[in-house]
Every structure is written in C-alpha cells, then in structure tokens.
Amino acid sequence: MLYCLKCKALFIGNKSTKCVMEYKIYDSKDFPAYLPKLNQLYDDLFSGGKGFRAKMIRMMAENLRLDPKAELLLAQTIEFIHNASLLHDDLVDRSHLRRGKTTAWMKYTPEYAVLAGDYLLARVMVNLSSYGNIRLVQYTAEVISDLLEGEWLQDSLVGDMNVQLSQLDRVHNLKTASLFKWCLRAPFLAQERYEPGLHTVLEEMGTLLGQLFQRSDDLLDFNIRNYEGKAILGDLKSGYLNSFASYSTSHANKTDLRKCETLEDFSRVIGGQATFDQKLKEFDEMNLFLIQLYSHHMKTLETYLKPEEKALLKKLEPLTEILYWRKRPGS
Amino acid sequence: MSQLVTLFRKDPLFPKYLHGTFSDKERALPVQSLNVNTEHEQVTFQIVPIEKIEKPVFLIKWARIMKLHNLTLLGFTLFAILIKNSVDGIAFDPALALLSAIGAFCLHIGVNLRNDYQDHINGLDRIHPQGGSQAIQKGWITAARVRTLSFVFLFIGIIFGLPSLFVYPELFILIGTLALLAIVGFSQYRMGMKYRLWSEVTIFLLLGPLLSVGYQYAIGCGFDLEVVLLGCTVGLLGAYFIHLKNFQAILVNSQAKFHNTISELGFEKSKTFLIAWWWLFFGFLNLYHYIYAATSWFWIIFLGSLGPTIYVFKGLNQLHSPLGSKVDMTVDKNKKIGIFVLALWTLEYLSYLIVIELSS
Numbered sequence: 001m002l003y004c005l006k007c008k009a010l011f012i013g014n015k016s017t018k019c020v021m022e023y024k025i026y027d028s029k030d031f032p033a034y035l036p037k038l039n040q041l042y043d044d045l046f047s048g049g050k051g052f053r054a055k056m057i058r059m060m061a062e063n064l065r066l067d068p069k070a071e072l073l074l075a076q077t078i079e080f081i082h083n084a085s086l087l088h089d090d091l092v093d094r095s096h097l098r099r100g101k102t103t104a105w106m107k108y109t110p111e112y113a114v115l116a117g118d119y120l121l122a123r124v125m126v127n128l129s130s131y132g133n134i135r136l137v138q139y140t141a142e143v144i145s146d147l148l149e150g151e152w153l154q155d156s157l158v159g160d161m162n163v164q165l166s167q168l169d170r171v172h173n174l175k176t177a178s179l180f181k182w183c184l185r186a187p188f189l190a191q192e193r194y195e196p197g198l199h200t201v202l203e204e205m206g207t208l209l210g211q212l213f214q215r216s217d218d219l220l221d222f223n224i225r226n227y228e229g230k231a232i233l234g235d236l237k238s239g240y241l242n243s244f245a246s247y248s249t250s251h252a253n254k255t256d257l258r259k260c261e262t263l264e265d266f267s268r269v270i271g272g273q274a275t276f277d278q279k280l281k282e283f284d285e286m287n288l289f290l291i292q293l294y295s296h297h298m299k300t301l302e303t304y305l306k307p308e309e310k311a312l313l314k315k316l317e318p319l320t321e322i323l324y325w326r327k328r329p330g331s
Numbered sequence: 332m333s334q335l336v337t338l339f340r341k342d343p344l345f346p347k348y349l350h351g352t353f354s355d356k357e358r359a360l361p362v363q364s365l366n367v368n369t370e371h372e373q374v375t376f377q378i379v380p381i382e383k384i385e386k387p388v389f390l391i392k393w394a395r396i397m398k399l400h401n402l403t404l405l406g407f408t409l410f411a412i413l414i415k416n417s418v419d420g421i422a423f424d425p426a427l428a429l430l431s432a433i434g435a436f437c438l439h440i441g442v443n444l445r446n447d448y449q450d451h452i453n454g455l456d457r458i459h460p461q462g463g464s465q466a467i468q469k470g471w472i473t474a475a476r477v478r479t480l481s482f483v484f485l486f487i488g489i490i491f492g493l494p495s496l497f498v499y500p501e502l503f504i505l506i507g508t509l510a511l512l513a514i515v516g517f518s519q520y521r522m523g524m525k526y527r528l529w530s531e532v533t534i535f536l537l538l539g540p541l542l543s544v545g546y547q548y549a550i551g552c553g554f555d556l557e558v559v560l561l562g563c564t565v566g567l568l569g570a571y572f573i574h575l576k577n578f579q580a581i582l583v584n585s586q587a588k589f590h591n592t593i594s595e596l597g598f599e600k601s602k603t604f605l606i607a608w609w610w611l612f613f614g615f616l617n618l619y620h621y622i623y624a625a626t627s628w629f630w631i632i633f634l635g636s637l638g639p640t641i642y643v644f645k646g647l648n649q650l651h652s653p654l655g656s657k658v659d660m661t662v663d664k665n666k667k668i669g670i671f672v673l674a675l676w677t678l679e680y681l682s683y684l685i686v687i688e689l690s691s
Contacts, residue, residue: 153582156652163656166460170582170654196371197339204365204373289333293363293375296335 030123041104041116045083048099053078056183056319063312070190073131077140078183080120085147085175087117092155093238136189143178150174159239161254165246169211172243177210184209198304201297205316208294212324215287218242223263224280225326236260247286248279291320334378335362340370348376349452351473356381358470367454367587374457384470396466396477398443404569405439407673408543411561414680416552417687423550427495431549434491435542441484448477458587459580495549505545509537531570531592539566560619567612568669574605579662582653602647605665609643616672628679635675639668 031039054075061071089095090103091113097103105113121144128137154171157163184202188194220226221235221242235242236257241249248270249257256269267276298313305312321327336359338345347353359376366372386392394400409432416423443464450456451467451474460468467474496502543562547555577584577593578601584594593601613636620629646661 153652153654157655160655160657162660164659167654167656196366197373200365200371200373204363204375292333293335296337296375300337 031119037108037112038116038119041108041112044101044107045087045104045116046079048101049083051079053082053179053183056180057187059315060183060187060312063309063315064187064191065308066187066190070131071187073127074186074190077124077128077186078179080124081140081144081147081182082179084117084120084124085151085179087113087120088151092151131190133190133192135194136186139185139189140182143182146174146178150176150178157240161241161249161257163241163246165243168241168243168246172211172214173207176214177207180209180213181206195304198301201300201304205294205297205301208290208297209319209323212287212290212294212320215243215283216324216326218244219280219283221245222266222280227326232263233260233266236266244280244283247283248276287324291324294320335375336378337373337375340372340374345374349374350475350478351467352475354378358384358473360470361457361468364454364457367458372454374454379470381470386469386471392466392471395464396444396447396472396480397440398447398464399440401443402436402439403670403673404538404565404572405435405542407677408538408562408565409435409546410677411565411680412543412546412550412552412558414684415557415561416547416550418683421552423552424498427498428550430491431495431546434488434495435546436488437484437491438488441481441486441488444477444481444484448474448481451477458583462576462580492549499548499551502545502548505541505548509541509545531573534573535563535566535570537566538569539563542566557619557623560615560622564612564615564619567608567615568673571605571608571612572666572669574601574608575662575665578605579658598650598653602650605647606644609640609665613637613640616676624679625683628682632672632675632679636672639671643668 031042033039057071057075057078060066061068061074066074086098087104090098091105091110095103096106101107103113104116108116124140124144125137128140131137150171150173154175157167157171181203184206185199188198188202216225218235220228220230221232222244223232224244226232236245237260239258241257245257252270257266260266260269267273270276270279295317298316301316302310302313318327336348338348344353348359351358353359357378357380359378361374362377363375364372387395413423413428447456447463447467450459450463456463456465456468466472467477492506496506540559540562543558543565544554547553547558574593577591581593581598581601584591592604596604616636617629617633620632624632643665646664650657650661652658
C-alpha cells in the first residue's frame with residue numbers, strides 16, 4: 001500500500017501501481033460540451049476524494065489480470081455511482097461542505113445537484129451496457145437501487161434517538177456495503193465468472209468491509225482515530241444517532257443527548273469518561289469479531305482463486321486495518 | 332479468538348452443525364448467513380464450548396424455550412369457558428376439563444417448539460435474529476433436542492386429549508379440522524405460517540372458534556353460540572398479534588421476499604389494515620359483552636377498550652417508516668393494549684366467580 005503525496009490518499013498496490021488520480025476516471029469530454037454548468041459541477045466534484053473504491057477495483061483487476069478497458073470501465077462505474085450518491089446525499093442531509101468545498105446543491109441549485117447525480121447514474125448504465133455483460137448490468141442496477149433504498153431509510157432515522165444498532169446496520173448494508181460488495185464482485189462478473197459460492201463469499205466480505213468502514217467513520221464523529229481531523233459530533237448535532245452513538249447510549253437520557261455540544265457533554269450523558277472508554281472498548285471488540293470473520297472468509301475465497309490469482313489475498317487482508325483501524329501503510 | 336466454521340447447505344456436515352449434533356462439548360452458533368433457505372445457503376458458525384455459553388436461570392430458560400408467554404390467549408380461552416359454564420350453571424366434568432386443558436397446553440408448547448426448530452432449519456431465525464425464543468441461536472439448547480421435545484409435548488398433548496375423545500366421539504370432527512389446518516400450516520409449506528398469505532385465517536381458527544368450541548365439547552357442555560363468539564373474539568386478537576409481528580418485520584420480510592398479508596399490502600396499506608383488524612376485534616368484543624355480559628361490565632369493557640382503540644389508531648397513523656424505534660415502540664404498545672383488554676376481561680370473569688362463591 002502506498003500513500004500518494006499528490007492527492008494525499010492511501011492506495012493499494014505495489015510501487016509500480018499508479019495512484020487513482022492518474023486514472024482517467026473523469027474526463028470532461030465524456031460529458032456533453034453543450035452543458036457547461038454540468039461539466040463545471042463535475043470538475044468540482046471529481047477533483048478531490050480518496051477514490052478508495054476505484055483503488056479497490058485496480059487491486060482486484062491487477063490480480064485477476066482483467067483487461068485494462070474493463071478495469072477502467074469498472075473504476076469509472078464505481079466512482080460515478082459513489083459520486084452520484086454523494087450529490088444526492090449532501091442534498092438530503094443538507095450538508096454544506098464536501099471534501100472541504102461547498103457542496104454542489106449549495107454552490108449551484110438543489111435541482112442541478114439532483115440532475116447531475118441522475119445523469120451520472122444514467123452514464124453508468126450507458127457505459128456498462130455497451131460492455132455487453134448483462135449480469136454485470138443487472139447487478140449494478142441492483143446496487144444502485146440498494147443505495148437509494150438505503151438513502152430513503154436513513155432519512156427516516158434522523159431524529160430517532162432510540163434507533164438500534166441492528167437497524168443502522170441494515171441501512172449501512174444498503175448504503176455503504178453495497179459499493180464494497182460491488183468492488184469485490186464486479187471484476188469477477190466482468191470475467192464471466194459466476195460461481196454462486198464465490199459470489200456468496202465475496203458478498204459476505206463486502207458486507208463486512210462496508211460495516212467496518214461505516215463504524216470506523218462513525219467513530220470519527222467522537223474523535224476516535226480521527227487522523228484526518230474531521231469535524232466532531234456532526235451526526236449527533238444534526239439529530240442522527242450513528243452506530244457508536246446508538247451502541248453507547250442505550251441507557252442514556254435522550255433529552256440530554258440532544259443537547260450535547262461537546263465530547264465532554266456526551267461522555268457525561270452516557271455516565272462519564274470511564275463509561276465512554278468502556279463502551280469504546282466493547283465496540284472495538286465487537287468489530288474485532290467482524291475482522292476475524294473477514295479473515296475467515298478469505299480462506300473460503302482462496303479455494304475459488306486460480307494459482308496465479310492467490311496474491312490477491314495478500315492485498316485483501318489489510319483492508320480491514322485500513323478501513324476500521326485507519327492504519328496508514330507500514331504503520 | 333473464536334473458532335469459525337463456514338458450511339454450505341449441500342455440505343454433508345451442514346445438518347449436524349445446524350442440529351447441534353456435531354459435538355457433545357461444543358455448540359455451533361450461527362453468526363452469518365447468506366442465501367437463506369436456498370440451495371446456495373452458506374452459514375458461518377462460531378464454535379463455543381458449552382461451559383462458556385451464557386444462560387439465564389433454569390426457570391427463565393425453560394419458560395423462554397417453551398415460549399410460555401405465548402400461552403396467554405390459550406389460557407384465557409380455557410379459563411373463560413370454565414367460568415362461563417359455572418356462571419350459567421352448566422355442569423361439566425372437572426377431570427376431563429383438567430386433562431383437556433393439560434392436553435391443549437402441551438399441544439401448544441409442542442407446536443411452539445416445532446415452530447422454533449423449523450425456523451432454525453429453514454434459516455428464518457437467522458433472518459429474524461430477534462424473533463422466536465432465541466434459545467437455539469444462543470446455544471442454550473440444540474435444535475435436535477428442541478425437535479425431540481416438540482414430539483414429546485405433542486405426544487403428551489394427544490394422550491391427555493384422548494379421554495375426552497373417547498367420551499365425546501363427536502370431537503373427532505373438530506380434531507380432524509384442527510389436524511387438517513395444522514398439517515396445512517406446518518407441513519405442506521416450507522415456510523412457517525407467519526410467512527404465508529391468508530395465514531391469519533388459520534391462526535384465527537386455531538386460536539379462536541375451533542379451540543373454544545373444541546374445549547366446550549371436550550368438557551361435555553356441547554354447542555354454545557356464546558363460546559363461538561368468545562372464540563372469534565380471542566382468535567381475532569391472536570391474529571392481530573401475528574399481524575403486528577409481521578408489520579414490525581415488514582422490511583426484513585420484503586427484502587427476503589417472504590409473502591404474508593402485511594408484506595403484500597405494503598407499509599401504508601398495512602397500517603389501515605391493522606386499524607381495521609383492531610376495529611373488528613373491538614366490534615366482536617363489544618358485541619359479545621352487549622349480548623352476554625352484565626350491563627356494568629359491558630360499559631367497563633366498552634369504555635376500557637375505546638380509549639386504547641383511539642390510541643391504536645393514532646399511534647399507527649403517526650408511523651412514516653418501517654425502520655426505526657417508533658415502529659418497535661408502537662408495536663410494543665399495541666401488544667400491551669391487547670393484553671390490557673384481555674386483563675380487563677379476565678377481571679370480569681373473576682368478578683363473576685366471586686359472585687358465585689358469595690351466593691353459594
């Protein structure tokens with residue numbers, strides 16, 4: 001794994017691997033020149049972001065010896081879907097900032113943000129269908145529909161201070177994990193490898209990666225392993241109980257919870273700093289079990305890989321470290 | 332570090348892990364499942380030594396395994412029929428009443444256990460991890476033992492029911508109908524009754540008129556319209572509880588492509604359906620009391636159930652999403668309202684019992 005000084009992001013691969021920013025995922029020529037505002041919006045949107053999902057595609061493609069055209073198509077597809085979901089997500093959440101910049105719906109209009117997101121999803125279908133693999137098209141359409149279902153459901157949880165972790169997992173499985181699952185399964189589908197057992201294990205692994213990523217992201221809100229210095233308590237202040245908050249506040253006073261302004265307030269509401277530390281320890285232990293499950297599934301995955309593809313396992317193994325523990329390569 | 336084992340349904344070891352017969356010293360707890368109830372089903376088990384499994388105290392554990400809380404409606408029906416006959420001065424055989432009641436309870440427990448076992452084998456308890464007794468999922472007991480126990484209870488139930496059958500052979504007609512419904516409900520379909528369209532009719536009949544009329548015959552009191560109406564009312568409440576459970580799980584059931592009346596209607600129409608069903612129960616409850624109860628009790632029951640009815644209506648109408656704590660809380664409150672009405676009704680019968688005792 002390497003760290004790109006140019007885009008300040010982690011990426012998976014060896015020294016010969018290019019950073020995702022060198023992928024030509026977004027090219028303004030791909031979009032109609034007679035729609036300057038759309039192009040301008042995409043310029044803003046695609047200039048930034050870690051491109052973690054595209055990197056996952058690259059990692060899979062390299063080890064599965066995927067045709068470079070298919071690799072680029074898959075990388076574009078996942079980034080288009082992901083960015084479309086961000087456009088819609090920011091509007092639904094009424095977020096003002098994305099990647100340190102003003103969000104599209106604020107800078108342009110909500111209508112433009114919706115249309116730009118829709119257009120990206122439409123491009124995904126146009127590009128993928130021209131590749132001619134109907135199972136890949138169908139699977140991608142299912143993922144997009146899962147994303148939207150997740151968005152709908154998540155919106156209904158805003159303001160719900162008694163939401164259960166299992167209910168949040170259900171939303172995260174639709175919203176977050178579906179893209180990780182796609183990154184793992186799509187390269188195999190592109191190679192017309194449809195073994196049900198293989199896709200079952202990849203589905204499980206993708207679900208776990210998505211869950212770990214989301215839970216780690218939720219911990220950032222409480223300044224845990226917040227190496228990138230993201231704003232804290234953003235979810236709670238906007239009335240959304242994330243996974244760690246849901247786990248740690250089952251016995252807390254919900255009225256007091258709504259009034260939390262600082263981390264100290266939050267610790268006090270759940271019973272003090274010692275309780276906070278204990279809850280964090282339990283939360284990490286619970287997720288350690290998910291990491292163990294992920295490693296366990298790697299053994300099953302190995303049985304489906306050709307000898308020349310086994311190196312993929314070594315690349316997949318540290319993903320949990322990166323996604324949950326937010327460990328930098330080599331640390 | 333836990334020991335994990337992943338098996339596919341087609342794997343010869345799969346049934347042994349699922350039934351818990353793979354080892355005498357360890358339990359296999361399902362922690363992750365995919366493609367449930369299909370030939371591609373894959374389950375990951377966590378292998379835990381038996382001594383490390385956390386269990387509640389003995390009585391609570393067995394009450395949970397046998398789902399004793401599910402026997403409330405059955406217990407109420409039998410109790411109500413005995414009191415009603417006492418109040419009306421209709422003589423019944425106490426020995427047969429006791430034997431039949433034990434038989435009915437055992438049959439119900441046997442069905443509960445069979446249901447849990449079947450849900451575990453089909454994977455439904457992995458889709459609904461909060462449902463059922465959770466005894467098998469938590470490793471308190473193996474699925475194989477639950478299956479054996481279900482047979483034992485069903486057998487005892489039949490044995491205890493036999494004396495009434497010998498004394499009143501006309502019961503064979505009712506027993507035959509019950510058996511037919513049970514076969515349709517539990518054997519013909521791979522899924523349990525909760526996962527089928529129109530299952531509420533079967534549940535209504537089993538918990539309602541068939542049970543009440545059957546018990547009335549079993550204790551030697553013959554046909555009585557009041558007992559039919561009583562059974563219908565309790566049956567409607569039983570089916571309402573099942574609808575509430577399905578409503579709570581509408582998202583999970585729809586994603587898993589399980590079809591029942593609630594998942595077919597969808598979230599919004601289901602709310603109207605639940606309100607209509609409760610009104611139907613309310614109507615039967617008050618019709619019964621209007622015809623058969625003391626006037627004072629009619630008014631107590633009418634007013635006592637009218638308030639909750641408005642609450643049911645309001646609570647369900649305020650729901651806007653199948654996910655979140657509001658659905659859980661509303662369903663929980665609605666169940667408590669049902670139990671409250673039943674408790675009020677029980678008080679009514681107890682008051683009649685006191686009056687009989689005092690007058691004698």
